[in-house]
Amino acid sequence: MVVQAPPKPILNNFNDDDDDDGPIVFKRGGNSTSKQNQPNLEAKKPSSSSQNSNGQSLNACEGKSPISSSNASPVKSPIGSPKASASSAKVSPMKPPVTYSRVPSSSIDQSKQVSKQVVSNAVKEETKPIVDDDDSEDDKPLSSRFKGSTNNANKGVTVPACVKDEHSDDDEVPLSSRFAAKSNAGSSSCKTLSSSEKKLFVSKIQLNGSTAKDKQQKSSAVPTKRPMDNKVPSNQSFAKKPKLSDLSTTKQVTVKAELKADDDDHLTISQRMKKASSSSNKSLSVKQKVTKVVSLSFKKTTKNNKKQMKNSKYSKSTKLQPGSSDGQKKWTTLVHNGVIFPPPYKPHGVKMLYKGKPVDLTPEQEEVATMFAVMKDTEYVQKPQFLQNFWNDWRTLLGKNHVIQKLEACDFNPIYEWHQKEKEKKKQMSTEEKKAMREEKLKQEEKYMWAIVNGVKEKVGNFRVEPPGLFRGRGEHPKMGKLKSRIRPSDITINIGKDAPIPKCPIPGESWKEVKHDNTVTWLAFWNDPINPKEFKYVFLAASSSLKGQSDKEKYEKARKLKDYIHNIRTAYTKDFASKDITKRQIAVATYLIDKLALRAGNEKDDDEADTVGCCTLKVANVECIPPNKLKFDFLGKDSIRYENTVEVELPVYKAIRQFQVAKKPTDDLFNSLDTSKLNAHLKELMPGLTAKVFRTYNASITLDEKLYEETEDGDVAEKIVIYNQANKQVAIICNHQRTISKSHDAQMSRLTEKLEELKGALKEFKTDLDRAKRGKPPLKDADGKQKRNLTPEAIEKKIATTNQKIEKMELSMKTKEDLKTVALGTSKINYLDPRITVAWCKRHEVPIEKIFNKSLLAKFTWAMDVDPQFRF
């Protein structure tokens, strides 16, 4: 019996795999290698090296003691209502996103981009913030208000240092830099206002200098002059940010003082904004048909769901009630089978060499030696930090009196070669053998793959305990190379329903560390990270689960709500660029950067983590002021991915940044009065539940929505997919989602170039043949001197047309390949783009959803599939 349609497929029973949507075979991925992004900071801290756990030192590598300090950022906030605000559908043309100027290598692009740049009106804006009635840009990402090239025309050369690339483009430069700083920088935030917003803004302006009452208020809270040239006192230059509790207080007072200007004195900004926005929702009138193809693809999903529901004894919906997040009950019943452990180590007995002689190792010692040996081909083994950390941990295992005394005298090649042979053997296995192995593995893992949450069978995300290995931190991580020890059942805490049977420990004679029944959390199990025992590794449900889906939907609804607030938020921070209160000014500028450049918040980091930054932790050296109003950003962000971007900003922002840098060292914090907790606390005053990361989701989704809406034209499905991918790429660039260039990229491009040349050669010959055929002459001999077959002019023309098509297709393919070689489209699709935008677009434009979302994404976004075709973000 079919109960209520759940938001995701429900499976028949706990263990079956009845159809093609049944259990998915999990593949074991390999280990990752380090990134190659190079830091470019003079201000970069020397990375501290690993702890030497046994106090021993390595001859070759000098150890440094890591100093651990923690500066977490507490923020408490109510989560905003997930209730959707019906989106207004403005059919105004969207301006392309920011075109940032490219940094080194592509001077060609720079010149192009500079030529396109709009003369800055920042100065004008500074004194004349409200100039225009047109509020059509309010719903757009700030970045998209900066005109720039939206196609690939401004690509430059991106070639890894070691590789020559004939297809010059700008990929060598970080994604963020691909858009030239084009900018009507000054017009970004306060150029356009709705009437209600204007009212608020005008009131504030009056507050700034009109009435006696206002003046009185102003004297206590607002500077009479912009303190642009105020020097930052030398004592505000800190190596570590001070916690300025007093400043927080000041901030609150100031914000409240400003609010007096409005009629709604009793309301918070967020309440007022909400009030103002509640009447602003608009609906789309455009109706478009949904094709059979689309219908079919959507029906198929629904059909599968229904089939699964019908057959399932676990058919209740797991959909959470509103408000069930935030430490509230996440589930009522939870049943699962715990986790699966990697198999115990099997010694191979291959002896490594020390000073040229074979060495006996215990299985434990051999296991760690093997972990190291198999990394021979990675860049890690070139890094002194990695070698030192590995040696420290391995030496502990070897013991002080072991024959091995120096890492440099070790030869791991015998083990490496053994490993290569094993790999080769595996590769040579027949398809049947491989299949049998997969099936065997699936059989062993099947029971761990599923959980029953509130009576519904849900997939578990990562039920395999991480195997031991050497830690592969990204960038210059101070702990890279340390031994990640084997996790045992006694390390693992299980979370399960009270009435559910406790999972049997899969390792005989051992038992779980603890069994909990906490239904306010979603994890099924956790253990402490052996590299950083303060941190945890969790086992969660899969992305396709209802629990995750609900959370995802709430995330997008929150970002969507920001659309109703964004205009006033921009107005508010623009006003604060010149605030006398340093914290307020820094919050304003930081919010501007987060909004405009999609920067991450930037929490404080410990010294035993990689030295990366986000907005709040930017160092002075990370931002260079280029007169008259450009900022050049250069820092390592999340995952040590370099963010390099020069962008034109509003003049007050430029001045404020310059001022924040005064009397500071390059390594000092740019925003010394700010941290993420202060920033987020401020954002929550503007909109319930607003945090820095919401801006990224908002800007990504609205960019996709606008671009799809404006740029999709009539055409075949393939052409529409190109439009979609272009929009997706735009978002990836805004978010700086990069990938390393594939090792085989150049070879692939060379091959394609060769083929292209061949085709062009053939085309030329066909044209000659055609010419001759028209004159009644036989074709010329081919390259081998053979006489070619006589063809009619019509036949040759047909060949020419076919060849032209092939050339076109190949050129497009090469362009796309080159274009996306450093851009990762997946991350934004998975995490930042509201799937309802995509689903609605597919429905409107008759594109099968499967062309855009793969199986995993279809499962993850089940909740979005029934969206109205006219949905706008």
Added chain:
DNA sequence: GATTAGACTTGCGATCAGACGA
């Protein structure tokens, strides 16, 4: 209020299977 613990999301690279083309 500051700090730490805890929970969850975001992100890139590796690996693999299947598609594709010679």
Added chain:
DNA sequence: TCGTCTGATCGCAAGTCTAATC
């Protein structure tokens, strides 16, 4: 049939943010 390419999937590192504790 075989080698190459591509996209899907997985692994796990590294972020963000909130709640709890001091």
